[in-house]
Amino acid sequence: MRFSANLGFLWTDLSLPDAIRAAKAAGFAAVECHWPYDTPAAEVRAALEETGLPMLGLNTSRGNPGENGLSALPGRGAKARAAVDQALDYAAATDTGAVHVMAGFAQGPEAHAAFVETLTYATARAAEAGRTILIEPLNRYDAPGYFLTTTDQATSIIAEIGAPNLKLMFDCYHVQLMEGDLSHRLEALQPQVGHIQFAGVPARGRPDVGEVNYAHVFAHIRDLGYTMPLGAEYKPGGPTEDTLGWLAPYLR
Numbered sequence: 001m002r003f004s005a006n007l008g009f010l011w012t013d014l015s016l017p018d019a020i021r022a023a024k025a026a027g028f029a030a031v032e033c034h035w036p037y038d039t040p041a042a043e044v045r046a047a048l049e050e051t052g053l054p055m056l057g058l059n060t061s062r063g064n065p066g067e068n069g070l071s072a073l074p075g076r077g078a079k080a081r082a083a084v085d086q087a088l089d090y091a092a093a094t095d096t097g098a099v100h101v102m103a104g105f106a107q108g109p110e111a112h113a114a115f116v117e118t119l120t121y122a123t124a125r126a127a128e129a130g131r132t133i134l135i136e137p138l139n140r141y142d143a144p145g146y147f148l149t150t151t152d153q154a155t156s157i158i159a160e161i162g163a164p165n166l167k168l169m170f171d172c173y174h175v176q177l178m179e180g181d182l183s184h185r186l187e188a189l190q191p192q193v194g195h196i197q198f199a200g201v202p203a204r205g206r207p208d209v210g211e212v213n214y215a216h217v218f219a220h221i222r223d224l225g226y227t228m229p230l231g232a233e234y235k236p237g238g239p240t241e242d243t244l245g246w247l248a249p250y251l252r
């Protein structure tokens, strides 16, 4: 198994380039981030080249304070497309494979139509550069009122848009809180999955603490033939190095 360090949560005490170096030193095979836009892309690219780690993904902007993405917000289409452009430009400058297009807090048919419209734009633009667009259901405890909350909703949107580069971000943490049944869902949704993330449930801490047996889940993912690095997107609650005991068996 190979793992990707999510630098939105891990090594947040370091600059993004130094966090990339720390991830390499700890044995991660890849990195991913949330919102890297304050760091010049050239610095991130230099650290990626120095370490040899790929950047797997980044997120579109959340928008104004209190917002959590713009793509499903009726009347905000121009801003949503600008956020997609910003993310794809940063991805091009850092050779990042995927962009997670964040839906935002919205409900109802107009939000659905807005999300489909933004994703249609995003998938067409991303396809020109061979990049993937990800959509991710978030759980109702952390993001109450978020538009996208279940894998059923996400796969129905993926089917409606029909773009081959539109994929599901299967975050085991969110899926466990909303739906459970991780093993069956991972198996059934494998064709639509573009990236897998994980964290301990329910505290979103290190993965070897909590109600999910990740040693079992990782073995199941391996047995399904999934070979991409899995995204460690958890809050260490202290020095990241102190939380990496779960990784050690996979580095031998």
Ligand SMILES: O=C(O)[C@H](O)C(=O)CO
Residues within 6 Å of the ligand: 034, 059, 100, 136, 138, 171, 174, 197, 233
């Ligand atoms: O919170 C998550 O799980 C996401 O992956 C994210 O990128 C920010 O919402």
Ligand SMILES: [Mg+2]
Residues within 6 Å of the ligand: 136, 171, 197, 233
């Ligand atoms: Mg996630």
